[in-house]
Amino acid sequence: MSVRQSLLAILDQGPCYGYQLRAEFDRRTASTWPLNVGQIYNTLERLERDGLVERGEPDVQGHVHWQITDAGSEEVARWLSSPVVRARATRDELAIKLAVAATLPGVDVGVLISTQRAASLSRLEEIRSAPSADFTASVVNDSLLFAAEAELRWLDRLDQRLAEHPDHALQRELSTDRPRRGRPVRAA
Amino acid sequence: MSVRQSLLAILDQGPCYGYQLRAEFDRRTASTWPLNVGQIYNTLERLERDGLVERGEPDVQGHVHWQITDAGSEEVARWLSSPVVRARATRDELAIKLAVAATLPGVDVGVLISTQRAASLSRLEEIRSAPSADFTASVVNDSLLFAAEAELRWLDRLDQRLAEHPDHALQRELSTDRPRRGRPVRAA
DNA sequence: CGACACATGTAACACGTTACATGATTTG
DNA sequence: CAAATCATGTAACGTGTTACATGTGTCG
Numbered sequence: 001m002s003v004r005q006s007l008l009a010i011l012d013q014g015p016c017y018g019y020q021l022r023a024e025f026d027r028r029t030a031s032t033w034p035l036n037v038g039q040i041y042n043t044l045e046r047l048e049r050d051g052l053v054e055r056g057e058p059d060v061q062g063h064v065h066w067q068i069t070d071a072g073s074e075e076v077a078r079w080l081s082s083p084v085v086r087a088r089a090t091r092d093e094l095a096i097k098l099a100v101a102a103t104l105p106g107v108d109v110g111v112l113i114s115t116q117r118a119a120s121l122s123r124l125e126e127i128r129s130a131p132s133a134d135f136t137a138s139v140v141n142d143s144l145l146f147a148a149e150a151e152l153r154w155l156d157r158l159d160q161r162l163a164e165h166p167d168h169a170l171q172r173e174l175s176t177d178r179p180r181r182g183r184p185v186r187a188a
Numbered sequence: 189m190s191v192r193q194s195l196l197a198i199l200d201q202g203p204c205y206g207y208q209l210r211a212e213f214d215r216r217t218a219s220t221w222p223l224n225v226g227q228i229y230n231t232l233e234r235l236e237r238d239g240l241v242e243r244g245e246p247d248v249q250g251h252v253h254w255q256i257t258d259a260g261s262e263e264v265a266r267w268l269s270s271p272v273v274r275a276r277a278t279r280d281e282l283a284i285k286l287a288v289a290a291t292l293p294g295v296d297v298g299v300l301i302s303t304q305r306a307a308s309l310s311r312l313e314e315i316r317s318a319p320s321a322d323f324t325a326s327v328v329n330d331s332l333l334f335a336a337e338a339e340l341r342w343l344d345r346l347d348q349r350l351a352e353h354p355d356h357a358l359q360r361e362l363s364t365d366r367p368r369r370g371r372p373v374r375a376a
Numbered sequence: 377c378g379a380c381a382c383a384t385g386t387a388a389c390a391c392g393t394t395a396c397a398t399g400a401t402t403t404g
Numbered sequence: 405c406a407a408a409t410c411a412t413g414t415a416a417c418g419t420g421t422t423a424c425a426t427g428t429g430t431c432g
Binding site: 002003009025028029030032034079081082084086089090093096098099100102104107112115120123139140150158161165 | 189190191193194197198200201213215216217218220221222267268269270271272273274276277278279280281282283284285286287288289290291292293295300303304306307308311323324327328330331332334335336337338339341342345346349353
Binding site: 001003004036038039042043046062 | 418419420421422423424428
Protein backbone atom coordinates (compact mmCIF):
# COMPACT_ATOMS: atom_id res chain seq x y z
CA MET A 1 0.00 0.00 0.00
CA SER A 2 2.77 2.41 0.83
CA VAL A 3 4.43 2.29 -2.56
CA ARG A 4 1.16 3.05 -4.23
CA GLN A 5 0.44 5.94 -1.89
CA SER A 6 3.94 7.29 -2.14
CA LEU A 7 3.86 7.39 -5.92
CA LEU A 8 0.51 9.08 -5.79
CA ALA A 9 1.79 11.65 -3.35
CA ILE A 10 4.73 12.38 -5.60
CA LEU A 11 2.41 12.77 -8.57
CA ASP A 12 0.41 15.22 -6.49
CA GLN A 13 3.38 17.57 -6.85
CA GLY A 14 3.11 17.54 -10.60
CA PRO A 15 3.13 15.15 -13.57
CA CYS A 16 5.91 12.64 -13.90
CA TYR A 17 6.80 9.83 -16.21
CA GLY A 18 7.50 6.34 -14.95
CA TYR A 19 11.24 6.25 -14.86
CA GLN A 20 11.28 9.64 -13.17
CA LEU A 21 8.99 8.35 -10.46
CA ARG A 22 11.42 5.66 -9.56
CA ALA A 23 14.19 8.19 -9.21
CA GLU A 24 11.94 10.39 -7.06
CA PHE A 25 10.95 7.56 -4.79
CA ASP A 26 14.54 6.44 -4.44
CA ARG A 27 15.73 9.91 -3.64
CA ARG A 28 13.02 10.69 -1.13
CA THR A 29 13.58 7.44 0.71
CA ALA A 30 17.33 7.72 0.44
CA SER A 31 17.34 4.49 -1.57
CA THR A 32 16.52 2.55 1.55
CA TRP A 33 13.83 0.47 -0.10
CA PRO A 34 14.91 -0.25 -3.64
CA LEU A 35 11.98 -0.19 -6.03
CA ASN A 36 11.91 -2.28 -9.16
CA VAL A 37 11.04 -0.18 -12.20
CA GLY A 38 8.49 -2.64 -13.38
CA GLN A 39 6.48 -2.03 -10.28
CA ILE A 40 6.15 1.61 -11.18
CA TYR A 41 4.35 0.92 -14.43
CA ASN A 42 2.30 -1.71 -12.73
CA THR A 43 1.24 0.60 -9.98
CA LEU A 44 0.52 3.42 -12.40
CA GLU A 45 -1.88 1.23 -14.34
CA ARG A 46 -3.64 0.26 -11.15
CA LEU A 47 -3.89 3.87 -10.09
CA GLU A 48 -5.32 4.66 -13.50
CA ARG A 49 -7.81 1.85 -13.16
CA ASP A 50 -8.91 3.36 -9.85
CA GLY A 51 -9.29 6.79 -11.39
CA LEU A 52 -6.55 8.37 -9.29
CA VAL A 53 -4.19 9.22 -12.13
CA GLU A 54 -4.47 9.85 -15.84
CA ARG A 55 -2.11 8.93 -18.60
CA GLY A 56 -0.95 11.94 -20.58
CA GLU A 57 0.18 12.13 -24.18
CA PRO A 58 3.85 11.32 -24.78
CA ASP A 59 5.87 14.53 -24.89
CA VAL A 60 8.49 15.53 -27.45
CA GLN A 61 10.98 13.08 -26.03
CA GLY A 62 8.39 10.35 -25.98
CA HIS A 63 8.05 10.32 -22.21
CA VAL A 64 4.63 9.31 -21.00
CA HIS A 65 3.68 11.74 -18.27
CA TRP A 66 1.09 10.82 -15.69
CA GLN A 67 -1.00 13.32 -13.83
CA ILE A 68 -3.05 13.02 -10.73
CA THR A 69 -6.82 13.45 -10.80
CA ASP A 70 -8.96 15.29 -8.28
CA ALA A 71 -9.90 11.97 -6.73
CA GLY A 72 -6.21 11.21 -6.53
CA SER A 73 -5.44 14.47 -4.77
CA GLU A 74 -8.19 13.78 -2.27
CA GLU A 75 -6.72 10.36 -1.65
CA VAL A 76 -3.33 11.92 -0.97
CA ALA A 77 -4.86 14.44 1.41
CA ARG A 78 -6.59 11.63 3.24
CA TRP A 79 -3.40 9.66 3.43
CA LEU A 80 -1.41 12.55 4.83
CA SER A 81 -3.99 13.59 7.38
CA SER A 82 -4.65 10.18 8.87
CA PRO A 83 -2.15 8.24 10.92
CA VAL A 84 -0.78 4.89 9.96
CA VAL A 85 -2.75 2.56 12.11
CA ARG A 86 -1.17 -0.79 12.61
CA ALA A 87 -3.84 -3.43 12.42
CA ARG A 88 -4.72 -5.13 15.67
CA ALA A 89 -1.29 -6.50 15.18
CA THR A 90 1.12 -5.97 12.39
CA ARG A 91 2.06 -9.43 11.28
CA ASP A 92 5.64 -9.80 12.33
CA GLU A 93 7.41 -12.76 10.86
CA LEU A 94 9.79 -13.17 13.76
CA ALA A 95 7.13 -12.91 16.45
CA ILE A 96 4.92 -15.41 14.71
CA LYS A 97 7.80 -17.75 14.17
CA LEU A 98 8.98 -17.71 17.76
CA ALA A 99 5.45 -17.97 19.11
CA VAL A 100 4.79 -21.01 17.01
CA ALA A 101 8.23 -22.53 17.42
CA ALA A 102 7.98 -22.28 21.18
CA THR A 103 4.98 -24.58 21.11
CA LEU A 104 6.70 -27.26 19.10
CA PRO A 105 7.94 -30.18 21.14
CA GLY A 106 11.43 -31.17 20.13
CA VAL A 107 12.44 -27.65 19.28
CA ASP A 108 15.09 -26.02 21.42
CA VAL A 109 13.84 -22.47 21.60
CA GLY A 110 16.99 -21.42 23.37
CA VAL A 111 19.11 -22.32 20.37
CA LEU A 112 16.65 -20.69 18.05
CA ILE A 113 16.77 -17.49 20.03
CA SER A 114 20.52 -17.36 20.19
CA THR A 115 20.83 -17.97 16.46
CA GLN A 116 18.35 -15.23 15.84
CA ARG A 117 20.07 -12.97 18.31
CA ALA A 118 23.35 -13.28 16.48
CA ALA A 119 21.68 -12.43 13.19
CA SER A 120 19.74 -9.53 14.65
CA LEU A 121 22.81 -8.16 16.36
CA SER A 122 24.85 -8.27 13.22
CA ARG A 123 22.02 -6.53 11.43
CA LEU A 124 21.96 -3.89 14.14
CA GLU A 125 25.65 -3.26 13.74
CA GLU A 126 25.20 -3.00 10.02
CA ILE A 127 22.57 -0.33 10.55
CA ARG A 128 24.66 1.47 13.16
CA SER A 129 27.59 1.68 10.84
CA ALA A 130 25.56 2.77 7.85
CA PRO A 131 26.73 6.08 6.53
CA SER A 132 24.07 8.77 6.85
CA ALA A 133 24.97 10.99 3.99
CA ASP A 134 21.92 13.06 4.28
CA PHE A 135 19.19 14.08 6.70
CA THR A 136 16.58 11.85 5.09
CA ALA A 137 18.95 8.92 5.05
CA SER A 138 19.69 9.36 8.71
CA VAL A 139 16.03 9.66 9.65
CA VAL A 140 15.17 6.54 7.75
CA ASN A 141 18.16 4.83 9.24
CA ASP A 142 16.92 5.73 12.71
CA SER A 143 13.73 3.93 11.93
CA LEU A 144 15.61 0.77 11.10
CA LEU A 145 17.81 1.26 14.10
CA PHE A 146 15.01 1.60 16.60
CA ALA A 147 13.22 -1.40 15.15
CA ALA A 148 16.36 -3.51 15.30
CA GLU A 149 17.01 -2.48 18.87
CA ALA A 150 13.47 -3.36 19.82
CA GLU A 151 13.90 -6.73 18.21
CA LEU A 152 17.02 -7.46 20.20
CA ARG A 153 15.46 -6.21 23.40
CA TRP A 154 12.53 -8.52 22.82
CA LEU A 155 14.78 -11.50 22.17
CA ASP A 156 16.69 -10.86 25.35
CA ARG A 157 13.53 -10.44 27.34
CA LEU A 158 12.20 -13.68 25.96
CA ASP A 159 15.43 -15.47 26.72
CA GLN A 160 15.38 -14.20 30.26
CA ARG A 161 11.79 -15.17 30.81
CA LEU A 162 12.45 -18.63 29.48
CA ALA A 163 15.36 -18.95 31.88
CA GLU A 164 13.04 -18.11 34.73
CA HIS A 165 10.53 -20.67 33.53
CA PRO A 166 12.59 -23.62 32.36
CA ASP A 167 9.34 -25.55 32.44
CA HIS A 168 7.85 -22.86 30.27
CA ALA A 169 4.16 -23.18 29.78
CA LEU A 170 4.55 -22.77 26.05
CA GLN A 171 4.92 -26.42 25.33
CA ARG A 172 1.42 -27.71 24.92
CA GLU A 173 0.06 -30.60 23.01
CA LEU A 174 -2.46 -30.17 20.28
CA SER A 175 -5.92 -29.55 21.57
CA THR A 176 -7.95 -32.30 19.99
CA ASP A 177 -6.92 -35.89 19.95
CA ARG A 178 -5.05 -36.63 16.81
CA PRO A 179 -2.14 -38.78 15.83
CA ARG A 180 1.09 -37.65 17.40
CA ARG A 181 3.94 -38.21 15.01
CA GLY A 182 4.83 -39.93 11.84
CA ARG A 183 2.31 -40.53 9.13
CA PRO A 184 -0.44 -42.62 10.68
CA VAL A 185 -2.93 -41.98 7.95
CA ARG A 186 -1.20 -43.36 4.94
CA ALA A 187 1.37 -46.06 5.22
CA ALA A 188 4.84 -45.03 4.09
CA MET B 189 5.43 -16.37 4.30
CA SER B 190 5.06 -16.82 8.02
CA VAL B 191 1.54 -18.22 7.89
CA ARG B 192 2.59 -20.77 5.35
CA GLN B 193 5.63 -21.80 7.37
CA SER B 194 3.70 -21.88 10.61
CA LEU B 195 1.04 -24.18 9.23
CA LEU B 196 3.73 -26.41 7.82
CA ALA B 197 5.50 -26.54 11.17
CA ILE B 198 2.28 -27.49 12.91
CA LEU B 199 1.68 -30.21 10.35
CA ASP B 200 5.17 -31.48 11.08
CA GLN B 201 3.83 -32.53 14.49
CA GLY B 202 1.25 -34.77 12.90
CA PRO B 203 -1.65 -34.71 10.45
CA CYS B 204 -4.36 -32.15 10.86
CA TYR B 205 -7.44 -31.11 9.03
CA GLY B 206 -8.06 -27.57 7.95
CA TYR B 207 -10.29 -26.27 10.64
CA GLN B 208 -8.06 -27.81 13.27
CA LEU B 209 -5.09 -25.99 11.85
CA ARG B 210 -6.76 -22.68 12.37
CA ALA B 211 -7.44 -23.53 15.99
CA GLU B 212 -3.83 -24.61 16.44
CA PHE B 213 -2.45 -21.47 14.90
CA ASP B 214 -4.76 -19.32 16.98
CA ARG B 215 -3.84 -21.08 20.17
CA ARG B 216 -0.11 -21.04 19.56
CA THR B 217 -0.14 -17.37 18.73
CA ALA B 218 -2.57 -16.55 21.51
CA SER B 219 -5.03 -15.31 18.89
CA THR B 220 -2.86 -12.28 18.29
CA TRP B 221 -3.05 -12.51 14.54
CA PRO B 222 -6.48 -13.72 13.58
CA LEU B 223 -6.38 -16.04 10.63
CA ASN B 224 -9.28 -16.34 8.21
CA VAL B 225 -10.30 -19.97 7.70
CA GLY B 226 -10.32 -19.59 3.97
CA GLN B 227 -6.65 -18.85 4.00
CA ILE B 228 -5.96 -22.20 5.58
CA TYR B 229 -7.42 -24.14 2.68
CA ASN B 230 -5.75 -21.81 0.27
CA THR B 231 -2.38 -22.27 1.86
CA LEU B 232 -2.81 -26.02 2.11
CA GLU B 233 -3.42 -26.25 -1.61
CA ARG B 234 -0.34 -24.19 -2.30
CA LEU B 235 1.71 -26.36 0.01
CA GLU B 236 0.36 -29.40 -1.79
CA ARG B 237 1.26 -27.88 -5.11
CA ASP B 238 4.79 -27.42 -3.84
CA GLY B 239 5.00 -31.02 -2.66
CA LEU B 240 5.33 -30.11 1.00
CA VAL B 241 2.07 -31.68 2.19
CA GLU B 242 -0.24 -34.42 0.98
CA ARG B 243 -3.99 -34.59 1.15
CA GLY B 244 -5.19 -37.66 3.04
CA GLU B 245 -8.41 -39.57 2.61
CA PRO B 246 -11.36 -38.18 4.60
CA ASP B 247 -11.68 -40.04 7.89
CA VAL B 248 -14.80 -41.51 9.46
CA GLN B 249 -16.09 -38.08 10.36
CA GLY B 250 -15.33 -36.79 6.91
CA HIS B 251 -12.40 -34.64 8.02
CA VAL B 252 -9.75 -34.21 5.39
CA HIS B 253 -6.44 -34.73 7.12
CA TRP B 254 -3.27 -33.33 5.64
CA GLN B 255 0.15 -34.76 6.26
CA ILE B 256 3.57 -33.36 5.75
CA THR B 257 5.96 -34.88 3.24
CA ASP B 258 9.68 -35.45 3.67
CA ALA B 259 10.35 -32.36 1.63
CA GLY B 260 7.98 -30.51 3.94
CA SER B 261 9.80 -31.69 7.04
CA GLU B 262 13.08 -30.57 5.55
CA GLU B 263 11.57 -27.20 4.85
CA VAL B 264 10.47 -26.92 8.48
CA ALA B 265 13.90 -27.89 9.71
CA ARG B 266 15.43 -25.28 7.48
CA TRP B 267 12.98 -22.68 8.71
CA LEU B 268 13.67 -23.41 12.36
CA SER B 269 17.42 -23.51 12.02
CA SER B 270 17.85 -20.29 10.10
CA PRO B 271 17.19 -16.86 11.53
CA VAL B 272 14.59 -14.49 10.21
CA VAL B 273 16.64 -12.10 8.18
CA ARG B 274 14.97 -8.81 7.54
CA ALA B 275 15.64 -7.80 3.99
CA ARG B 276 18.02 -4.91 3.48
CA ALA B 277 15.10 -3.07 4.95
CA THR B 278 11.76 -4.37 5.99
CA ARG B 279 9.31 -2.14 4.23
CA ASP B 280 7.75 -0.16 7.02
CA GLU B 281 4.68 1.74 6.02
CA LEU B 282 5.18 4.50 8.55
CA ALA B 283 8.83 5.04 7.77
CA ILE B 284 8.16 5.20 4.06
CA LYS B 285 5.26 7.54 4.59
CA LEU B 286 7.16 9.97 6.76
CA ALA B 287 10.22 9.86 4.55
CA VAL B 288 8.16 10.71 1.52
CA ALA B 289 5.87 13.15 3.27
CA ALA B 290 8.81 15.08 4.60
CA THR B 291 9.91 15.82 1.06
CA LEU B 292 6.57 17.20 0.01
CA PRO B 293 6.37 20.97 -0.06
CA GLY B 294 3.21 22.23 1.54
CA VAL B 295 3.04 19.40 4.01
CA ASP B 296 3.47 20.25 7.66
CA VAL B 297 5.46 17.30 8.89
CA GLY B 298 5.13 18.52 12.43
CA VAL B 299 1.38 18.10 12.34
CA LEU B 300 1.71 14.78 10.65
CA ILE B 301 4.06 13.57 13.36
CA SER B 302 1.92 14.73 16.20
CA THR B 303 -1.17 13.11 14.72
CA GLN B 304 0.75 9.93 14.30
CA ARG B 305 2.19 10.21 17.77
CA ALA B 306 -1.25 10.38 19.31
CA ALA B 307 -2.35 7.31 17.40
CA SER B 308 0.81 5.40 18.23
CA LEU B 309 0.58 6.33 21.87
CA SER B 310 -2.98 5.20 22.14
CA ARG B 311 -1.99 1.98 20.48
CA LEU B 312 0.83 1.58 22.97
CA GLU B 313 -1.52 2.02 25.89
CA GLU B 314 -3.85 -0.48 24.36
CA ILE B 315 -1.02 -2.98 24.22
CA ARG B 316 0.14 -2.16 27.73
CA SER B 317 -3.27 -2.77 29.16
CA ALA B 318 -3.85 -5.96 27.23
CA PRO B 319 -4.48 -8.86 29.55
CA SER B 320 -1.78 -11.51 29.34
CA ALA B 321 -3.72 -14.59 30.22
CA ASP B 322 -0.94 -16.90 29.40
CA PHE B 323 2.77 -17.07 28.86
CA THR B 324 2.51 -17.18 25.09
CA ALA B 325 0.13 -14.27 25.07
CA SER B 326 2.45 -12.21 27.19
CA VAL B 327 5.48 -13.04 25.07
CA VAL B 328 3.67 -12.08 21.91
CA ASN B 329 2.37 -9.00 23.61
CA ASP B 330 5.91 -8.04 24.51
CA SER B 331 6.77 -8.13 20.85
CA LEU B 332 4.02 -5.67 20.04
CA LEU B 333 4.98 -3.58 23.03
CA PHE B 334 8.61 -3.25 22.10
CA ALA B 335 7.74 -2.43 18.52
CA ALA B 336 5.25 0.21 19.57
CA GLU B 337 7.74 1.76 21.96
CA ALA B 338 10.34 1.87 19.22
CA GLU B 339 7.86 3.58 16.95
CA LEU B 340 7.16 6.26 19.51
CA ARG B 341 10.80 6.71 20.26
CA TRP B 342 11.46 7.18 16.59
CA LEU B 343 8.69 9.72 16.21
CA ASP B 344 10.02 11.71 19.14
CA ARG B 345 13.51 11.55 17.81
CA LEU B 346 12.33 12.75 14.44
CA ASP B 347 10.34 15.55 16.00
CA GLN B 348 13.32 16.66 18.00
CA ARG B 349 15.64 16.59 15.03
CA LEU B 350 13.20 18.61 12.99
CA ALA B 351 13.03 21.17 15.79
CA GLU B 352 16.80 21.47 15.63
CA HIS B 353 16.66 21.93 11.87
CA PRO B 354 13.64 24.12 11.22
CA ASP B 355 15.08 24.55 7.77
CA HIS B 356 15.26 20.83 7.48
CA ALA B 357 17.10 19.61 4.46
CA LEU B 358 14.27 17.26 3.62
CA GLN B 359 12.45 19.71 1.47
CA ARG B 360 13.91 19.32 -1.92
CA GLU B 361 12.52 19.95 -5.32
CA LEU B 362 12.20 17.26 -7.92
CA SER B 363 15.43 16.47 -9.61
CA THR B 364 14.63 17.00 -13.25
CA ASP B 365 12.86 20.02 -14.57
CA ARG B 366 9.20 19.32 -14.75
CA PRO B 367 5.99 21.26 -14.25
CA ARG B 368 5.50 22.32 -10.69
CA ARG B 369 1.85 22.21 -9.80
CA GLY B 370 -1.55 21.87 -11.31
CA ARG B 371 -2.13 19.98 -14.50
CA PRO B 372 0.00 21.58 -17.17
CA VAL B 373 -0.29 18.73 -19.60
CA ARG B 374 -3.97 18.53 -20.20
CA ALA B 375 -6.21 21.49 -19.82
CA ALA B 376 -8.77 21.17 -17.07
C1' DC C 377 31.18 -0.80 -32.47
C1' DG C 378 29.95 -2.35 -27.85
C1' DA C 379 28.45 -1.49 -23.36
C1' DC C 380 25.59 0.88 -20.58
C1' DA C 381 21.95 3.75 -18.80
C1' DC C 382 17.38 5.38 -20.05
C1' DA C 383 12.60 4.17 -20.82
C1' DT C 384 8.34 1.52 -21.36
C1' DG C 385 5.94 -2.12 -20.92
C1' DT C 386 4.00 -7.28 -20.42
C1' DA C 387 3.20 -11.46 -18.13
C1' DA C 388 3.34 -14.24 -14.53
C1' DC C 389 3.55 -15.19 -9.89
C1' DA C 390 3.98 -14.73 -4.61
C1' DC C 391 1.32 -14.47 -0.35
C1' DG C 392 -2.41 -12.70 2.01
C1' DT C 393 -7.31 -11.50 2.39
C1' DT C 394 -12.12 -11.55 1.87
C1' DA C 395 -16.77 -12.83 0.36
C1' DC C 396 -19.54 -16.30 -0.71
C1' DA C 397 -21.82 -21.02 -1.00
C1' DT C 398 -22.77 -25.19 1.05
C1' DG C 399 -23.79 -28.63 4.28
C1' DA C 400 -23.47 -31.22 8.90
C1' DT C 401 -23.81 -30.98 13.69
C1' DT C 402 -24.74 -29.07 18.01
C1' DT C 403 -27.34 -26.47 21.32
C1' DG C 404 -30.63 -23.20 23.48
C1' DC D 405 -37.27 -25.28 15.48
C1' DA D 406 -33.82 -21.73 14.96
C1' DA D 407 -29.36 -20.14 15.59
C1' DA D 408 -24.70 -20.95 16.09
C1' DT D 409 -20.68 -23.50 15.37
C1' DC D 410 -18.08 -26.73 12.73
C1' DA D 411 -16.11 -27.76 8.30
C1' DT D 412 -14.74 -27.49 3.46
C1' DG D 413 -14.10 -25.28 -0.18
C1' DT D 414 -14.23 -21.72 -4.48
C1' DA D 415 -13.39 -17.51 -6.71
C1' DA D 416 -11.75 -13.27 -6.98
C1' DC D 417 -8.87 -9.66 -5.74
C1' DG D 418 -5.05 -6.74 -3.42
C1' DT D 419 -0.21 -5.25 -3.40
C1' DG D 420 4.32 -6.40 -4.20
C1' DT D 421 7.96 -8.65 -6.91
C1' DT D 422 10.47 -10.46 -10.63
C1' DA D 423 11.83 -11.84 -15.31
C1' DC D 424 11.69 -10.73 -19.75
C1' DA D 425 11.34 -8.16 -24.27
C1' DT D 426 12.09 -4.16 -26.63
C1' DG D 427 13.90 0.02 -28.20
C1' DT D 428 16.56 4.60 -27.83
C1' DG D 429 20.34 7.29 -26.80
C1' DT D 430 25.00 8.10 -25.19
C1' DC D 431 29.79 7.59 -24.40
C1' DG D 432 34.31 5.51 -24.54
